[in-house]
Amino acid sequence: MQEDIKKACEVLRKGGVILYPTDTIWGIGCDATNEDAVKRVYEIKKRDDSKSMLVLMENPVKLQNYITDVPDIAWDLIDLADKPLTIIYDGARNLAANLIAEDGSVGIRITSELFSAELCKQFRKPIVSTSANLSGEASPSTFKEISEEIKNAVDYIVTYRQKDKNKAQPSGIVKLSKNGTISIIRK
Numbered sequence: 001m002q003e004d005i006k007k008a009c010e011v012l013r014k015g016g017v018i019l020y021p022t023d024t025i026w027g028i029g030c031d032a033t034n035e036d037a038v039k040r041v042y043e044i045k046k047r048d049d050s051k052s053m054l055v056l057m058e059n060p061v062k063l064q065n066y067i068t069d070v071p072d073i074a075w076d077l078i079d080l081a082d083k084p085l086t087i088i089y090d091g092a093r094n095l096a097a098n099l100i101a102e103d104g105s106v107g108i109r110i111t112s113e114l115f116s117a118e119l120c121k122q123f124r125k126p127i128v129s130t131s132a133n134l135s136g137e138a139s140p141s142t143f144k145e146i147s148e149e150i151k152n153a154v155d156y157i158v159t160y161r162q163k164d165k166n167k168a169q170p171s172g173i174v175k176l177s178k179n180g181t182i183s184i185i186r187k
Contacts, residue, residue, distance in 0.1 A: 001115060004158045009123050016155035017041055019146065022056060022129050023084045023113035025139050025168040026146055028154065029056070032126040035096040041128055042098070044153040047135035049098050054086050054107035055126040058117035063108065066094050066126060071176045078110055084171035085109065088185070090178045099128065109171055115160050131170070141167040 008018050015037045017030045028044060030037035032055045042049045057063070060078050063070045068091035077087060092099075092106035100106050109129070111117050120127055131139040132146045140146045143162040151157060173185035 001118070001160045004160045005115070005119050005122055008119055008156055008158055011156040012037075012123055012125075012127065017044060017153075018156045018158065019132055019151065019154045020116065020119065020158040021113075021143075021161040021164070022116045023109070023111040024171050025141055026132040026143055027056075027116075027129040028132050028150065029127045029129055031123075032095050032099055032128045035098050038096040038099050038128060041130060044150065045130065045133070045135050047130075051135070052101045052105075052107060053099060053128050053130040054109055055095065055099070056109055056111050056116055056120055056129040057126050058111055058120040060110050062126070063089075063110075066106070066108065067091055068093055069178070071178075071180065073180070073182065074176055077174065077176075081172070083169075084111070084113075086171045086173045088173065088175040090176070095126065105175070107173065115158070139170060141169070 011018055012031050015034050017040050020029055028041055030041050067089045074087055086107045086109040088105050088107045090105050132150050133139050172187055175183040
């Protein structure tokens with residue numbers, strides 16, 4: 001695992017794109033602060049850049065570096081979540097401009113899964129995490145389900161958990177608005 005993390009970090013620091021296991025499904029990832037790398041992920045997925053992608057972090061304290069005003073309820077939601085939860089926050093900052101939605105929001109998930117959390121910790125920046133599929137196709141729930149087109153398009157494929165046969169599920173998604181409204185996007 002440590003060798004995978006070392007190699008993945010090297011690729012991310014050079015603006016590359018990786019294929020890696022997360023706390024949910026396998027993801028395509030890059031440095032969330034690098035606009036060119038984010039653009040490549042959109043191109044790999046053949047996805048319109050108006051469709052948002054989320055960001056992974058391993059420590060909720062880091063939210064304050066990327067969100068102008070973290071709502072108090074966010075801390076409770078993070079603490080109480082019993083499965084992976086992506087929260088869409090208003091007031092995104094210090095991230096690649098093409099990662100931030102037109103309304104200034106961004107989805108962030110705090111991961112506690114062993115590999116993705118350690119990767120985020122060692123990389124020291126948020127990492128894009130979007131499903132490892134072409135836009136419009138079903139999200140793969142195991143590594144074996146990822147298309148060769150995706151595998152051939154990335155710069156590094158993590159070997160850790162490739163043989164895992166557990167069917168992964170996407171995260172829940174909620175949107176927190178500045179006015180305190182909580183909208184459930186996906187349970």
